[in-house]
Amino acid sequence: MRWRSFRRWPVAEAAASAPSAAQSGGWIAIVEQPIDVTSLIARVSDGSVGAISTFLGTVRHVNDGRDVTGIEYHAYQPMAERELALIADETCTASPGLRLAIEHRVGTLGIGEVSVAIAASHPRRAPALAATTYVIEALKRRVPIWKCEHYVDGSRAWVDPTTSVAPSTPL
Amino acid sequence: MRWRSFRRWPVAEAAASAPSAAQSGGWIAIVEQPIDVTSLIARVSDGSVGAISTFLGTVRHVNDGRDVTGIEYHAYQPMAERELALIADETCTASPGLRLAIEHRVGTLGIGEVSVAIAASHPRRAPALAATTYVIEALKRRVPIWKCEHYVDGSRAWVDPTTSVAPSTPL
Amino acid sequence: MTIHVLLFASYADAFGARRLAVPVPVPCRVDDLVTALRGLPGGHVLPSKPLVAVNHAWVPGDVSITTQDEVAVIPPVAGG
Amino acid sequence: MTIHVLLFASYADAFGARRLAVPVPVPCRVDDLVTALRGLPGGHVLPSKPLVAVNHAWVPGDVSITTQDEVAVIPPVAGG
Numbered sequence: 001m002r003w004r005s006f007r008r009w010p011v012a013e014a015a016a017s018a019p020s021a022a023q024s025g026g027w028i029a030i031v032e033q034p035i036d037v038t039s040l041i042a043r044v045s046d047g048s049v050g051a052i053s054t055f056l057g058t059v060r061h062v063n064d065g066r067d068v069t070g071i072e073y074h075a076y077q078p079m080a081e082r083e084l085a086l087i088a089d090e091t092c093t094a095s096p097g098l099r100l101a102i103e104h105r106v107g108t109l110g111i112g113e114v115s116v117a118i119a120a121s122h123p124r125r126a127p128a129l130a131a132t133t134y135v136i137e138a139l140k141r142r143v144p145i146w147k148c149e150h151y152v153d154g155s156r157a158w159v160d161p162t163t164s165v166a167p168s169t170p171l
Numbered sequence: 172m173r174w175r176s177f178r179r180w181p182v183a184e185a186a187a188s189a190p191s192a193a194q195s196g197g198w199i200a201i202v203e204q205p206i207d208v209t210s211l212i213a214r215v216s217d218g219s220v221g222a223i224s225t226f227l228g229t230v231r232h233v234n235d236g237r238d239v240t241g242i243e244y245h246a247y248q249p250m251a252e253r254e255l256a257l258i259a260d261e262t263c264t265a266s267p268g269l270r271l272a273i274e275h276r277v278g279t280l281g282i283g284e285v286s287v288a289i290a291a292s293h294p295r296r297a298p299a300l301a302a303t304t305y306v307i308e309a310l311k312r313r314v315p316i317w318k319c320e321h322y323v324d325g326s327r328a329w330v331d332p333t334t335s336v337a338p339s340t341p342l
Numbered sequence: 343m344t345i346h347v348l349l350f351a352s353y354a355d356a357f358g359a360r361r362l363a364v365p366v367p368v369p370c371r372v373d374d375l376v377t378a379l380r381g382l383p384g385g386h387v388l389p390s391k392p393l394v395a396v397n398h399a400w401v402p403g404d405v406s407i408t409t410q411d412e413v414a415v416i417p418p419v420a421g422g
Numbered sequence: 423m424t425i426h427v428l429l430f431a432s433y434a435d436a437f438g439a440r441r442l443a444v445p446v447p448v449p450c451r452v453d454d455l456v457t458a459l460r461g462l463p464g465g466h467v468l469p470s471k472p473l474v475a476v477n478h479a480w481v482p483g484d485v486s487i488t489t490q491d492e493v494a495v496i497p498p499v500a501g502g
Contacts, residue, residue, distance in 0.1 A: 037208070037209065037212065038208065038209055041208065041227070045229065045283060046283065047231065047232035047282040047283050048231060048232065048233070049229050049231065049283070050228065050229055050230075050231045051226065051227070051228060051229070052225075052226070052227040052229060053224070053225070053226050053227075053303065054223075054224070054225045054226075054227075055222065055223070055224050055225075055296070055299075055300065056212070056222070056223040056224075056225075057221065057222060057296070057502045058216065058220050058221055058222070058223060059221075060218065060219060060220065060221040060294060061218035061219065062219070073501075074430060074431055075501075076428070076430055076475070076494055076496070078478050079475055079478035079479075079494065080501075082478045082479070104501060104502075111218040112216060112217065112218050112220070115501075115502065116501065116502050123231060125226070125228070125307060125422075128226075129226065129303065129304050129307075132224065132300065133300050136296060136300075136502060139501055139502055140499070140500075140501060140502045141499070142480070142499070143499060143501045144430070144475065144494070144496055144499050144501075145499060145500065145501030145502075146430060146431035146432075146497060146499065146500050146501075147500045147501075148431070158431050158432040158435070158497065158500070159500040160432070160497070160498045160500065161498060161499075161500050162498045163498075228422045244421075245350060245351055246421075247348065247350055247395070247414055247416065249398050250395055250398040250399075250414065251421075253398045253399070275421060275422075286421075286422065287421065287422050296502075307422060310421055310422055311419070311420075311421060311422045312419070313400070313419070314419060314421045315350070315395065315414070315416050315419050315421075316419060316420065316421030316422075317350060317351035317352075317417060317419065317420050317421075318420045318421075319351070329351050329352040329355070329417065329420070330420040331352070331417070331418045331420065332418060332419075332420050333418045334418075
């Protein structure tokens with residue numbers, strides 16, 4: 001698979017007194033092949049980790065009331081990687097000990113396929129849980145990726161979140 | 172593997188107008204064998220899902236400053252299953268369209284092994300992300316499960332969260 | 343009457359049993375059972391208000407129990 | 423001078439190109455480039471303040487650009 005190693009972030013601060021102190025760091029990639037969630041989780045796992053939070057975005061068969069057959073994802077790849085790295089840096093800097101792995105897929109995806117996967121680990125659960133939410137919100141706001149939805153009737157359209165019907169988000 | 176099917180929750184409310192409206196529901200189990208995260212995610216996945224959030228608890232090699240070699244998990248199984256089902260019910264009732272799968276492992280686990288896994292899916296990301304946090308916090312408060320840590324020096328101790336050193340949780 | 347109490351984890355270790363027959367007054371509330379339990383060897387480990395479940399549900403101390411109920415006295419939970 | 427602008431998604435469709443040579447004044451700010459781009463066929467799709475990146479970083483409209491810069495005019499992002 002065409003994983004691309006982008007960078008390893010530097011340790012956010014000097015290791016704490018315990019030799020087992022976790023180090024911040026991460027992995028980001030824009031990929032063309034299906035995302036392997038197990039491998040992504042393995043990238044943030046080791047004996048110092050107590051909590052792993054993941055977020056997966058998947059292709060739905062309906063969006064804003066229209067029946068979708070698939071989605072084409074396009075990226076401005078070098079900038080998308082740079083923005084993902086910046087987001088990861090910010091998140092790890094805010095949360096020493098955090099480890100992050102982020103992959104976004106491009107190309108044509110079918111219903112149910114994973115378009116984006118984020119895995120965050122930390123010795124404690126609160127930072128791991130907070131990190132996935134922070135990263136997906138920042139990614140949706142800042143990373144230059146676009147999606148073109150293909151509909152049952154054969155038409156297609158670029159998704160513009162600035163004009164979409166506002167989703168209702170209970171809970 | 173000795174998965175135990177506990178229950179499927181009823182649909183929280185009548186399906187919305189769209190025939191593709193997601194249904195709330197879930198899976199819970201107390202298991203003795205290693206938790207298969209991919210299978211758990213599959214339990215909450217289908218074409219109506221746009222977001223899947225997971226949380227994994229893993230065994231750390233150090234806790235409150237002591238070197239750990241492994242953890243023995245014990246459950247009051249029928250009550251643990253009942254409490255997990257109640258928590259899942261509450262979460263799905265608060266968030267129509269949510270699907271949940273929760274497994275907690277019992278027995279002796281080595282460093283890095285997954286003790287608890289929660290997968291939550293929803294058409295939208297906010298309810299999926301909120302659900303994993305809600306479930307793990309409720310689980311830690313209410314589900315009758317205990318852990319006995321085994322230390323490098325051969326000693327062991329039951330973990331009492333009511334007297335543990337308070338963790339620092341940045342971010 | 344006698345209530346058969348389920349014990350777990352540190353409580354099972356302290357009382358040296360996972361199931362204990364405890365003589366109690368009739369009628370018996372959860373608090374009465376805890377008082378009786380505290381008088382047995384190992385009973386010193388119990389806090390003033392230990393967690394108790396009857397028939398797999400958490401209950402407060404003033405709930406009545408009978409020999410038909412499944413009663414468990416539960417140490418601080420530590421799942422996850 | 424001529425700035426080679428990268429276009430994506432709906433903008434690439436509207437202009438019929440993923441890379442476009444745009445004649446601009448010297449010196450040139452991002453806003454000047456956007457104005458020039460708006461005068462070309464397809465330019466009607468641009469909002470008043472489209473997103474622009476120079477050398478892979480988001481920039482405001484008053485940033486100066488040269489022929490050495492990698493300039494991209496970017497439609498609303500929709501990753502995730």
